[in-house]
Amino acid sequence: xxASTPITxxxxxxxxxxxxxxxxxxxxxxxxxxxREALVAAGTPEKQGKxxxxxxxxxxxxxxxxxxxxxxNLSKDYRALLAEHFTIEIPEVVSRQxxxxxxxxxxxxxxxxxxxxxxxxxxxxxxxxxxSSQVGCTLTCSFCHTGTQRLVRNLTAAExxxxxxxxxxxxxxxxxxxxxxxxxxRLLSNVVLMGMGEPLxxxxxxxxxxxxxxxxxxxxxxxxxxxxxxSGIVPEIARTAEEIGCLLAxxxxxxxxxxxxxxxxxxxxxxxxxxxxxxxxxxxxxxSERITFEYVMLDGVNDSxxxxxxxxxxxxxxxxxxxxxxxxEWPGAPYRRSPEARIRAFADIVHKAxxxxxxxxxxxxxxxxxxxxxKSASERTRRRRPAEAAASL
Ligand code: SAH
Ligand code: SF4
Numbered sequence: 064x065x066a067s068t069p070i071t072x073x074x075x076x077x078x079x080x081x082x083x084x085x086x087x088x089x090x091x092x093x094x095x096x097x098x099r100e101a102l103v104a105a106g107t108p109e110k111q112g113k114x115x116x117x118x119x120x121x122x123x124x125x126x127x128x129x130x131x132x133x134x135x136n137l138s139k140d141y142r143a144l145l146a147e148h149f150t151i152e153i154p155e156v157v158s159r160q161x162x163x164x165x166x167x168x169x170x171x172x173x174x175x176x177x178x179x180x181x182x183x184x185x186x187x188x189x190x191x192x193x194x195s196s197q198v199g200c201t202l203t204c205s206f207c208h209t210g211t212q213r214l215v216r217n218l219t220a221a222e223x224x225x226x227x228x229x230x231x232x233x234x235x236x237x238x239x240x241x242x243x244x245x246x247x248x249r250l251l252s253n254v255v256l257m258g259m260g261e262p263l264x265x266x267x268x269x270x271x272x273x274x275x276x277x278x279x280x281x282x283x284x285x286x287x288x289x290x291x292x293x294s295g296i297v298p299e300i301a302r303t304a305e306e307i308g309c310l311l312a313x314x315x316x317x318x319x320x321x322x323x324x325x326x327x328x329x330x331x332x333x334x335x336x337x338x339x340x341x342x343x344x345x346x347x348x349x350x351s352e353r354i355t356f357e358y359v360m361l362d363g364v365n366d367s368x369x370x371x372x373x374x375x376x377x378x379x380x381x382x383x384x385x386x387x388x389x390x391x392e393w394p395g396a397p398y399r400r401s402p403e404a405r406i407r408a409f410a411d412i413v414h415k416a417x418x419x420x421x422x423x424x425x426x427x428x429x430x431x432x433x434x435x436x437x438k439s440a441s442e443r444t445r446r447r448r449p450a451e452a453a454a455s456l
Contacts, residue, residue: 089152090123091228092221094274105148107141115141117280123151124281127228127237153225154179159233166427169229173198173222177215179259181226183234183251184426190234191253194226196269197260202294204314204327206359208393209259217265223272227254227282254284256291257312263296263303270307286310292357297333300341311345312355312386313338317365318373326365335377342381353382353419360401360409361390371412384419385410391425 093101099116107115118136122128131137131146157170157178167183179195198215200207231237234250254276256262262269273289276282289309293300303311315338317323323330330338342354356378360366374385387410390400401409406422413420 087148087150089221090119090149091151091153092219092224092268092272092275094271095120095278097271101149106144119145120278121280124275124278125238125283127231129153152221153228154222156229156233160430162427162430164426166430167230167233168427168430169226169233171195171226171229173218175216179218179222179226181230181258182427183230185250189252190250191255192227192230192251193255193258194223195258195260196223196256196262196265200260201264202261202327202329204294206316206326206361206390206396206398208396211395212259214260217268218260220268220271220275223268224275227251227276231282252284253288253290255312256289261294261296262291263293263299266299266302266306273307273309287352290355292355294327294329295333295338296329297337297341300345304346310352310355311342312357313342314359315356315374316359318370318377322365326359326361339377339381353384356383356385357388358385359388359390360406362399362401362405364398366401366405366409368408368412371409372416375413375416375418378418384421385413387413387420387422389422389425391428393431 088101090098090101095116098120099112102115102119103109103112119134122134128134129151131142131149131151134142134145137145155172157172159170160168162168165185169181169183171179171181173179177198179198181195182193184191184193195218197217199212200209201214202210204210230251236250254273256269269291273286273291276284277286277289286308287310289307290312291303291307291309292312292314293303294314300311303309314327315323316326317330318335320330320334323335333341345354356374358365358374387406389403389406390396390398392398392400410420410422
């Protein structure tokens with residue numbers, strides 16, 4: 064099977080019409096406070112605000128209902144009021160590809176005709192959804208496919224929550240009335256903000272979306288089942304702990320500033336020392352809340368024994384696990400994946416120093432769904448010139 068041939072590809076006919084721009088506001092993605100304000104502004108009596116918010120919230124996020132008419136515990140008049148002022152809109156799935164290993168990649172269309180990708184990765188004991196936060200990325204990490212695409216725009220909170228909802232739709236995972244699945248039986252049990260974009264450059268929308276996803280009366284994923292991956296936007300790291308409270312992963316990838324400057328150019332703004340200082344401050348409640356250091360294995364670039372030893376000495380004192388990611392190639396990529404034996408030798412040094420060092424098995428490679436392969440074909444490909452990339456830092 065060639066790398067570009069998907070195992071199955073079903074182009075879905077869209078069940079919903081795109082939202083008409085008729086001035087009605089989308090309720091998806093509002094926090095509870097935001098939903099309450101919207102309902103009151105539309106004429107809900109102030110003293111009913113909390114009750115109505117609770118009711119609508121449960122329909123949206125516990126039952127997955129997309130039609131006000133189906134909200135049967137609300138009076139006909141109130142349903143009509145809601146339909147007059149609001150919509151319930153999640154992004155459209157344009158196509159879905161299913162890999163030989165069960166990974167599903169959704170091409171998702173958002174307002175403006177832009178596209179992002181969302182990937183579902185089933186594993187034995189959990190199912191992880193890899194969610195995008197931006198169309199493209201302002202950063203230009205030299206090994207990342209998304210980095211060859213300009214930033215087009217930030218996703219809204221609705222578009223971020225919507226990715227979780229459309230995956231639950233596809234997996235048939237909205238609970239039946241009166242039944243709420245426990246975490247361990249869930250098909251979609253974890254969310255990683257590791258799709259397209261730098262989530263900490265879209266902080267408020269990512270935060271609000273995760274508040275919706277974590278809410279116990281709705282999708283109800285624990286904060287410990289959400290991992291945000293950043294390339295190292297140092298000033299936003301403390302806020303991530305305070306305002307979202309999820310787990311953190313950091314795209315580390317190099318052990319000297321000289322190499323990290325080339326791989327992750329944001330390092331020229333916040334270097335390794337500044338990043339490590341911020342990570343040392345990241346609060347955690349238990350050992351299971353270690354920081355994940357992501358480290359892409361690039362042949363002859365960052366994969367020597369010396370690198371492995373430098374890595375463990377740099378992170379000493381930080382409860383951490385090191386996730387080694389064999390480089391996923393994409394057309395025109397300037398790097399090669401480190402040989403397997405090299406990756407194992409690197410992992411061994413890290414492991415002997417006392418850190419878990421799992422080697423990430425690439426998933427969904429046959430459908431270009433693996434880490435760093437995401438990119439919307441609809442957007443213009445453009446490799447930025449280095450001077451331009453540096454100027455944008
Ligand atoms: N912008 C965020 C999150 C998205 S990238 C970040 O950079 O952390 C998710 C992870 O995939 C990051 O660790 C990133 O460095 C890694 N990645 C990007 N391109 C890759 C590639 N071609 N092969 C393997 N990992 C890659
Ligand atoms: Fe952006 Fe992350 Fe890719 Fe870097 S690795 S270009 S920050 S998406």
